[in-house]
Amino acid sequence: MTWPVLHLTRTIESPPREVIAFAGDPANLPRWAAGLSSGIRNEGGHWLADSPLGDIEVAFVGPVEAGVLDHEVTLPDGTVVHNPLRVLRNDAGSEVVFTLFRRRGVTDAEFADDAAAIEADLEMLRTILDR
Numbered sequence: 308m309t310w311p312v313l314h315l316t317r318t319i320e321s322p323p324r325e326v327i328a329f330a331g332d333p334a335n336l337p338r339w340a341a342g343l344s345s346g347i348r349n350e351g352g353h354w355l356a357d358s359p360l361g362d363i364e365v366a367f368v369g370p371v372e373a374g375v376l377d378h379e380v381t382l383p384d385g386t387v388v389h390n391p392l393r394v395l396r397n398d399a400g401s402e403v404v405f406t407l408f409r410r411r412g413v414t415d416a417e418f419a420d421d422a423a424a425i426e427a428d429l430e431m432l433r434t435i436l437d438r
Contacts, residue, residue: 310408313422317429319401321436323374326394326401330432331371339432341424358383403429 319326329335333354336343347356347365354365361383369375374394381387391406405425409418 310410312409313407313418315405315407315422315425315429317403317433318397319403319433319436320399321401322399323394323396323401326403326432326436327371327374327376329436330392330394330403331367331369331376333365333367336365339435340428341431342428360384403432405429 330339333347337346343356343365345357347354355362356365363383364381365378367376367378369377376392376394378390378392379387380390393404395402395404407422407425
């Protein structure tokens with residue numbers, strides 16, 4: 308079984324190494340990922356953030372240095388959501404690609420809301436990193 312998918316992209320006028328260094332650092336997530344705007348903290352080597360459901364854990368599963376910023380979000384109930392995120396060279400700049408899967412039970416409206424939130428996050432990342 309596979310899920311429907313949407314690839315959301317943003318061109319950033321910074322070289323991949325700069326995008327990777329910034330976006331691949333969990334401490335920077337609150338600056339560009341609205342879902343973590345309340346902050347993130349490192350406790351015992353685990354990156355944790357507050358959510359309406361309780362603490363969530365965010366872990367990059369890389370290799371980050373190669374532009375693979377895939378990250379797994381572990382919800383308070385133990386559910387792990389895998390989020391593919393890649394930084395690709397685009398001439399002297401970068402292309403950032405987030406793959407959004409539509410998981411079972413997600414309504415059209417929820418999927419559209421998720422896509423809009425990711426688009427906003429990618430735009431914030433672009434705004435921060437564009438020269």
